[in-house]
Amino acid sequence: MPEEMNPFKIAQSQVDTVAEMLGLDAGLTEFLKNxxxxxxxxxxxxxxxxxxxxxxxxxxxxxxxxxxxxxxxxxxxxxxxxxxxxxxxxxxxxxxxxxxxxxxxxxxxxxxxxxxxxxxxxxxxxxxxxxxxxxxxxxxxxxxxxxxxxxxxxxxxxxxxxxxxxxxxxxxxxxxxxxxxxxLGRNEATARGCVITIREACKKIGLELKGATVAVQGYGNAGSIAAYLIHDMGAKVVAVSDSQGGVLNWDGIDPHEAIKFKAETGTVVGFAGTETITNAELLELDVDILIPAALENVITSENAPRIKAKISGEAAN
Amino acid sequence: MPEEMNPFKIAQSQVDTVAEMLGLDAGLTEFLKNxxxxxxxxxxxxxxxxxxxxxxxxxxxxxxxxxxxxxxxxxxxxxxxxxxxxxxxxxxxxxxxxxxxxxxxxxxxxxxxxxxxxxxxxxxxxxxxxxxxxxxxxxxxxxxxxxxxxxxxxxxxxxxxxxxxxxxxxxxxxxxxxxxxxxLGRNEATARGCVITIREACKKIGLELKGATVAVQGYGNAGSIAAYLIHDMGAKVVAVSDSQGGVLNWDGIDPHEAIKFKAETGTVVGFAGTETITNAELLELDVDILIPAALENVITSENAPRIKAKISGEAAN
Amino acid sequence: MPEEMNPFKIAQSQVDTVAEMLGLDAGLTEFLKNxxxxxxxxxxxxxxxxxxxxxxxxxxxxxxxxxxxxxxxxxxxxxxxxxxxxxxxxxxxxxxxxxxxxxxxxxxxxxxxxxxxxxxxxxxxxxxxxxxxxxxxxxxxxxxxxxxxxxxxxxxxxxxxxxxxxxxxxxxxxxxxxxxxxxLGRNEATARGCVITIREACKKIGLELKGATVAVQGYGNAGSIAAYLIHDMGAKVVAVSDSQGGVLNWDGIDPHEAIKFKAETGTVVGFAGTETITNAELLELDVDILIPAALENVITSENAPRIKAKISGEAAN
Amino acid sequence: MPEEMNPFKIAQSQVDTVAEMLGLDAGLTEFLKNxxxxxxxxxxxxxxxxxxxxxxxxxxxxxxxxxxxxxxxxxxxxxxxxxxxxxxxxxxxxxxxxxxxxxxxxxxxxxxxxxxxxxxxxxxxxxxxxxxxxxxxxxxxxxxxxxxxxxxxxxxxxxxxxxxxxxxxxxxxxxxxxxxxxxLGRNEATARGCVITIREACKKIGLELKGATVAVQGYGNAGSIAAYLIHDMGAKVVAVSDSQGGVLNWDGIDPHEAIKFKAETGTVVGFAGTETITNAELLELDVDILIPAALENVITSENAPRIKAKISGEAAN
Amino acid sequence: MPEEMNPFKIAQSQVDTVAEMLGLDAGLTEFLKNxxxxxxxxxxxxxxxxxxxxxxxxxxxxxxxxxxxxxxxxxxxxxxxxxxxxxxxxxxxxxxxxxxxxxxxxxxxxxxxxxxxxxxxxxxxxxxxxxxxxxxxxxxxxxxxxxxxxxxxxxxxxxxxxxxxxxxxxxxxxxxxxxxxxxLGRNEATARGCVITIREACKKIGLELKGATVAVQGYGNAGSIAAYLIHDMGAKVVAVSDSQGGVLNWDGIDPHEAIKFKAETGTVVGFAGTETITNAELLELDVDILIPAALENVITSENAPRIKAKISGEAAN
Amino acid sequence: MPEEMNPFKIAQSQVDTVAEMLGLDAGLTEFLKNxxxxxxxxxxxxxxxxxxxxxxxxxxxxxxxxxxxxxxxxxxxxxxxxxxxxxxxxxxxxxxxxxxxxxxxxxxxxxxxxxxxxxxxxxxxxxxxxxxxxxxxxxxxxxxxxxxxxxxxxxxxxxxxxxxxxxxxxxxxxxxxxxxxxxLGRNEATARGCVITIREACKKIGLELKGATVAVQGYGNAGSIAAYLIHDMGAKVVAVSDSQGGVLNWDGIDPHEAIKFKAETGTVVGFAGTETITNAELLELDVDILIPAALENVITSENAPRIKAKISGEAAN
Structure with a gap:
């Protein structure tokens, strides 16, 4: 693993960045870095x-x-x-x-x-x-x-x-x-936390959650639950994906049905009424809200400029 | 530090060597190596x-x-x-x-x-x-x-x-x-252990300790105490050294006096009745007993063939 | 004590019965039985x-x-x-x-x-x-x-x-x-638990608790408190008893007054406005709710068919 | 320190007084006194x-x-x-x-x-x-x-x-x-407890807190906070003091402003719109509520008869 | 198991017997019995x-x-x-x-x-x-x-x-x-304790251990070790046995050899130079010392009168 | 109790005295004094x-x-x-x-x-x-x-x-x-410690313990045991005492017999062959060894000059 990908080095450099912003004492910064x-x-x-x-x-x-x-x-x-x-x-x-x-x-x-x-x-x-x-x-x-x-x-x-x-x-x-x-509720907790954060962010930027369009990358525990929770709050989930690819339907996808579909077929790809897209394409869809819930590091300096979502609510670790 | 000098790697390879000799179970060997x-x-x-x-x-x-x-x-x-x-x-x-x-x-x-x-x-x-x-x-x-x-x-x-x-x-x-x-006795314990081991080794190879000639490399806590303990048992200490060089007197050096001398002057070099030698020369003197009590790794594959002492009793860590 | 009355044997056989219903693993059943x-x-x-x-x-x-x-x-x-x-x-x-x-x-x-x-x-x-x-x-x-x-x-x-x-x-x-x-409330807790259970059972079977007739066997801590709690909820307590016999008044008995009466006389028998009945008769009265709060084992295969209460809420241990 | 001022003797004699009122057992009283x-x-x-x-x-x-x-x-x-x-x-x-x-x-x-x-x-x-x-x-x-x-x-x-x-x-x-x-709230807790007690005492004696006149002796943590809390409840603080003396304004003093004034000048004395009084005078003002929040023992058998406040809410320890 | 063989009942009755001898307090006796x-x-x-x-x-x-x-x-x-x-x-x-x-x-x-x-x-x-x-x-x-x-x-x-x-x-x-x-020594401890007790008993009754004749019943851990320990002290082991029977040689049996023999054949029966006897006969041999080292309860009121050994040193539990 | 008799003050002043002798740091002295x-x-x-x-x-x-x-x-x-x-x-x-x-x-x-x-x-x-x-x-x-x-x-x-x-x-x-x-031995320990100290002191000053004359003040646990221990070592106990007075016999008193006598009569006074003396006289007898074993503070600046014993071995606390 290259030094720059060593997670501990990354975490330490994050502290350095913040410590400088805060004007933290050097000794204290060193303490927090270890x-x-x-x-x-x-x-x-x-x-x-x-x-x-x-x-x-x-x-x-x-x-x-x-x-x-x-x-x-x-x-x-x-x-x-x-x-x-x-x-x-x-x-x-x-x-x-x-x-x-x-x-x-x-x-x-x-x-x-x-x-x-x-x-x-x-x-x-x-x-x-x-x-x-x-x-x-x-x-x-x-x-x-x-x-x-x-x-x-x-x-x-x-x-x-x-x-x-x-x-x-x-x-x-x-x-x-x-x-x-x-x-009770622990199973949904990660996704719920993500969705609640999105809900609050919507209020902050004046985006109406009801009817807002949502793309969800990843359809495991975090992604699929986030999808139905935000759907149940009134948002319109238009794209979801898993490791085999993504699906898009601008009229909306019912996340509950998609869960059943994936349970049967092993993937969301092929879900009724959708067209197939790539994971990369999903990230760059012109949606209001993007929920990356698959792997980490999917948004990079390379593709960031092309992301159109107003809110990106990360559910990946 | 090169890999081959990493002390943990050395220690682990020592276990491997011994485990092979003993026919130890692979799992148990792995356990002992960590x-x-x-x-x-x-x-x-x-x-x-x-x-x-x-x-x-x-x-x-x-x-x-x-x-x-x-x-x-x-x-x-x-x-x-x-x-x-x-x-x-x-x-x-x-x-x-x-x-x-x-x-x-x-x-x-x-x-x-x-x-x-x-x-x-x-x-x-x-x-x-x-x-x-x-x-x-x-x-x-x-x-x-x-x-x-x-x-x-x-x-x-x-x-x-x-x-x-x-x-x-x-x-x-x-x-x-x-x-x-x-x-009580802890101060002398390292040196005493070394000298007792030498005494037992003498018995084993039939060397009379009384009168045996001894060279001691290093004159810190371990070396100087080993010198006077073996002297007090009757052996004849003929050479001692410290980081500034060594001294030799085939008629014998009184280690107690040498300690006082070093306390005053900071080195054994110049001790009355001795000629000055190098640390390298000391190791290769034609003595019965050699006590390396300075740094580790002083005896190498290079100089080992030239060492003449019948017993080498290591007091260095 | 005959084997069949040994409480531990009874408790163990209860586990056997339930374990069979649940299809519990034999080892786990044995574990739960001890x-x-x-x-x-x-x-x-x-x-x-x-x-x-x-x-x-x-x-x-x-x-x-x-x-x-x-x-x-x-x-x-x-x-x-x-x-x-x-x-x-x-x-x-x-x-x-x-x-x-x-x-x-x-x-x-x-x-x-x-x-x-x-x-x-x-x-x-x-x-x-x-x-x-x-x-x-x-x-x-x-x-x-x-x-x-x-x-x-x-x-x-x-x-x-x-x-x-x-x-x-x-x-x-x-x-x-x-x-x-x-x-606070511990003194009434046993009786309150019994009465709350009855209240919920009433809802389940569609019986109006207000005005429902109640017979209480036993007038110690559990029975007397159950009596006044259910009375205070609007039910009509028509019969109560203690070890000396029972009393009946189809127009209702005030349990608070009955407690005072018993405190003075040592029994509920003779309470104003009541006729005397036996404990056995009390159990078989045509009431809506029966609260057995005296000894255990008062309802047997013999008298069970004659019990007319729609709800039997047990307060006896 | 004279015996009668020894706080432990005082505390013990308080127990004796109360124990006699309660008719407490002598052994138990002794136990509580130590x-x-x-x-x-x-x-x-x-x-x-x-x-x-x-x-x-x-x-x-x-x-x-x-x-x-x-x-x-x-x-x-x-x-x-x-x-x-x-x-x-x-x-x-x-x-x-x-x-x-x-x-x-x-x-x-x-x-x-x-x-x-x-x-x-x-x-x-x-x-x-x-x-x-x-x-x-x-x-x-x-x-x-x-x-x-x-x-x-x-x-x-x-x-x-x-x-x-x-x-x-x-x-x-x-x-x-x-x-x-x-x-949270710990800083204000002592004063708040004092003021809540006064509020309840007002209810008890039928005194309307809104508009009631208040004198506060001492303007440290306890006194100054008590002053603004009771002010914020609608009472009229007419006099406050610190170790350098007191100030009086029958039209009311804004305690928040007085805090700022004292922070700048080191005393409340000289606060705009007030006349200067002594600490002793403050205690005997014709106010509804007196809050002694400085030293202990300020109210004595000597000055007690001259105190006119209907409620004395002590904030001093 | 009949009541009289219940080991706890036996142990308790032993306490009763001794308590009566000692005149122990009844409460204390009861305490020691449980x-x-x-x-x-x-x-x-x-x-x-x-x-x-x-x-x-x-x-x-x-x-x-x-x-x-x-x-x-x-x-x-x-x-x-x-x-x-x-x-x-x-x-x-x-x-x-x-x-x-x-x-x-x-x-x-x-x-x-x-x-x-x-x-x-x-x-x-x-x-x-x-x-x-x-x-x-x-x-x-x-x-x-x-x-x-x-x-x-x-x-x-x-x-x-x-x-x-x-x-x-x-x-x-x-x-x-x-x-x-x-x-160290734990393996031999039971047998050694038995043999030391016998040695002391010999001193007490004036029996010379050197040359005394010994019969050992049982040749497991306790018996075989007791046999060689007493043999090594100079006594003459003349009979040993195991569950398959016993062997006798009035000229003496070498217990070390007997151990090897049993290890090979599974029994001491047939050991060179011996005649075969029963376990019952072994107990009643005319020896100085008898070591019962097999099962408990081998000496009963029935055979006790016929036992001729001057010392019986029990190694069975 | 006057300040100068307060044992803690005495103990503290002893530390001061010794600390001054030793040149102890003031802080450390204060620490040791509390x-x-x-x-x-x-x-x-x-x-x-x-x-x-x-x-x-x-x-x-x-x-x-x-x-x-x-x-x-x-x-x-x-x-x-x-x-x-x-x-x-x-x-x-x-x-x-x-x-x-x-x-x-x-x-x-x-x-x-x-x-x-x-x-x-x-x-x-x-x-x-x-x-x-x-x-x-x-x-x-x-x-x-x-x-x-x-x-x-x-x-x-x-x-x-x-x-x-x-x-x-x-x-x-x-x-x-x-x-x-x-x-074992705890009962005699205090007296034995005292007597052993005397024995060593005798060696130091060249006094032959065998035959040395001894006076013992106090005949409780410490005194009576000290008396017989020193007697058993060969010294001659010539006087003993208790709270009722002392007894003297220059030919020697058998301490073991004196213990029995006191057990019967409650005092050593009247012991056969002795003349009666006071406790004060006992202290000043012309003996080799004096053992004060009664109360503390019996030797004062007043009587000290008249004490003739060469060794005073204190057994009183």
Missing amino acids: PQRELHVSFPVKMDDGTLKVFKGYRVQHNMARGPTKGGIRFHWDTDIDEVRALSMWMTWKCAVVGIPYGGAKGGVTCNPKEMSQNELEKLTRRFASEISIIMGPDTDIPAPDVYTTPQTMAWIMDTYSMNHGYTVPGVITGKPIPIGGS | PQRELHVSFPVKMDDGTLKVFKGYRVQHNMARGPTKGGIRFHWDTDIDEVRALSMWMTWKCAVVGIPYGGAKGGVTCNPKEMSQNELEKLTRRFASEISIIMGPDTDIPAPDVYTTPQTMAWIMDTYSMNHGYTVPGVITGKPIPIGGS | PQRELHVSFPVKMDDGTLKVFKGYRVQHNMARGPTKGGIRFHWDTDIDEVRALSMWMTWKCAVVGIPYGGAKGGVTCNPKEMSQNELEKLTRRFASEISIIMGPDTDIPAPDVYTTPQTMAWIMDTYSMNHGYTVPGVITGKPIPIGGS | PQRELHVSFPVKMDDGTLKVFKGYRVQHNMARGPTKGGIRFHWDTDIDEVRALSMWMTWKCAVVGIPYGGAKGGVTCNPKEMSQNELEKLTRRFASEISIIMGPDTDIPAPDVYTTPQTMAWIMDTYSMNHGYTVPGVITGKPIPIGGS | PQRELHVSFPVKMDDGTLKVFKGYRVQHNMARGPTKGGIRFHWDTDIDEVRALSMWMTWKCAVVGIPYGGAKGGVTCNPKEMSQNELEKLTRRFASEISIIMGPDTDIPAPDVYTTPQTMAWIMDTYSMNHGYTVPGVITGKPIPIGGS | PQRELHVSFPVKMDDGTLKVFKGYRVQHNMARGPTKGGIRFHWDTDIDEVRALSMWMTWKCAVVGIPYGGAKGGVTCNPKEMSQNELEKLTRRFASEISIIMGPDTDIPAPDVYTTPQTMAWIMDTYSMNHGYTVPGVITGKPIPIGGS
């Missing part, structure tokens, strides 16, 4: 074939000044410490800008969950949870699901932590399954 | 000039299978995580080969103690101690002095830890000053 | 006459998957481990069906509180509280009053636990006296 | 000139029956143990009369904050916080600012406690700066 | 075939007055609570009579280790260890191996406990493998 | 007559720099905070001069144990133990018996502390009864 605490662990897991495999995991607490730290745990083959550092720092800013009393943290295990059995994933999760439990807790640091970790993963973490403590500690993680204390 | 737990911290210290400076520190616990981990803390401008990792691993092996029930650990702070005031060093030490106290304790992980840390440093650590716990915890560190529970 | 954790203690109490008496007590935590466990502590001469096991299991179901994040627990001491002095009861309570405090706590397991234990008993438990911890921990028990943090 | 727990500490601080100075501090928990204890920490040259005892007892009564689930505590350090640098104050505060942290905590005892301690002092205490515990514990103190979790 | 604390747990284990199986386990702490409790954990299909209660009580007496500062405890899991895989046994052990860890610890209660539990079992317990605590806690169990801190 | 930590508690005890009585108790930890603090707990009607402060300071010096790794502490409860029943004493002790348990523990602060507290008192403290922690903690106190872990 995580306060990182725990790196190496731990063995007995795989289904009987061999012992050693995994590396991280839990980074970027800043805990405002309260317990908060942030997801991801399982991914490319996860490395710099990615986790960057994400933990961004969690600090996210919590701070919305004024909730949490600091930022992030965790990750370098592994390929796609090639592991449920049994192996459970063992890896439980062992990793034990390893980081020395800095985790309801008043300390509270993980959540992230890339390739699910409510089931959170349940394993909660159970491991609880068993170690001798009683159930539901507050040690968020994103757990609803029957053991998870929150 | 520290179980690393804590990385960034913390601010208010310097004497009022500015805030951010320091990076580490505490690495390589393996805790055999008991609480044990290992020094160093303050050095070149200390980095890979050095600390390697040193923690070597502590595991050291404890295991002599059969004491401890695992291996090491800690370090990247800083320049030579350019810091006592006040700044105290602040840095106390803050670092607070930061790592979450994984430190008499039953958990017990630091000790190392490069540029002293009994005073240990006293600060012990006091910080004790104040945080509300009562005095002498067992949290070793190497503390004697009045607050330090061990 | 308490996760039981603490049995034997402890001495110095009685007022100076002798040492040894008591057996239990705290059973049936299932803690949904959160801290919750359940009363009873002092009774017949309390045994199987009773406590059954009650702890029922607490799990009670908490789960109303969706509060608690698991089920129960405790008991085999003793005869009727024959013990206040001093002896205090000592027994405090010692038992100390013994079970290793598994008790606001985040762990929270007792409450039950048979022959009172708010005073809870205050002793809270004080013992608090003194052991060095600070006041009001959350360790519920049902404490109001001045030290007890909840 | 703090349950006092921690006295002596601790050294390295001053800016390099000398070591030893300070005495106290934390007194008068009564913890109703929950965790609550009370400020003061830094003052005259603070002694009897003052702290009295203040801790008054905190118990204050919490109890308004029905919040806290007991009473108070702390103090005998020192002269006016003669200490920020650096010295920070060191003193952090060391004192460490010393008392064995009995302090969100569930145990929660300090707050008091005489010569500020939100900054609380932030140091919170940071020290948090660093010792390894994670941020915002609940360990109140009165912290808003960015790290302090409460 | 375990102070019992933890009963039910816990699920996922078996190799994917099914969930629920196991019942116990940890009983009979008496902790003299220090932390100590006692083995057994895995056996017949283990029930009364057996564990009896064994815990016997541990109290054993520790007390030899004056070591421990109380008595015992644990057990009802399971059939013979039918379980290593994987299943590890899972069961780790889960059981987690369940009882709330009352286990180096200062609290320290398990050891017992029937069907081994040093490997102890290593799993130690690892589980250590992982839950975040650092290695070797003191939580005894009987662990030597590389992780086990004690 | 206890680091004092816990003052007020607690109620229900007396046998049903009334509630409130007691004041103290635990003072003078200095913990060298390790856990150590010191007795006294129950006395005259015990006040200044006495406890002084005694805690002296404990620091005592531990330091003999080089054991403990700091100094002391505790006391102001009460009259002579007028309290065993039941009341047990309640007082247990409650006081609970109150101070927040700063007490085997690694923290370890009480011991002192004036009017006994091994039984220590057993109550140990049991209370242990019950609060859920397991037996023998290390929390010393001076406990031997069956629960007390040390």
